[in-house]
Amino acid sequence: MASIRVCTVSQVPELGAARFEVDGRQVAIVNLGAGGFRAIDAVCSHEHAWLDEGDVDADEATIECPKHGSCFDLDSGRPRTLPAIAPVNVYPVTVNDDEIMIEV
Numbered sequence: 001m002a003s004i005r006v007c008t009v010s011q012v013p014e015l016g017a018a019r020f021e022v023d024g025r026q027v028a029i030v031n032l033g034a035g036g037f038r039a040i041d042a043v044c045s046h047e048h049a050w051l052d053e054g055d056v057d058a059d060e061a062t063i064e065c066p067k068h069g070s071c072f073d074l075d076s077g078r079p080r081t082l083p084a085i086a087p088v089n090v091y092p093v094t095v096n097d098d099e100i101m102i103e104v
Helices: none
Strands: 003-008 016-022 025-031 037-039 062-064 071-073 094-096 098-104
Touching: 003 016, 003 025, 025 098, 037 094, 037 098
Parallel strands: none
Antiparallel strands: 003 098, 016 025, 025 037, 062 071, 094 098
16 A cells, blocks of 8 residues: 555644545545544545535544435444445545645
8 A cells, every 4th residue: 555645734624524636536534633534535425425525523433424414434434324335435544744644
């Protein structure tokens, strides 16, 4: 796996997400505040919707699809609620100084 620089810490809102193109794919970087950062495919597996536009729950480490409400586990990519049944990819994240890196 290759480690790729995605963005800086300041480019991702606290308790929110931002979308970036990484190696030809759309990835959402999610800021869980004290819980750190996560990286997940930015497109919902149920129907095309941008997950980075959904609500983030730092306590549950989930992101909610803004289109139909499926919540995805930010550590596994698995949906926790319907209508989504297929997981999305997650990527290991490291933060070096102010740089957010993911492995793809």
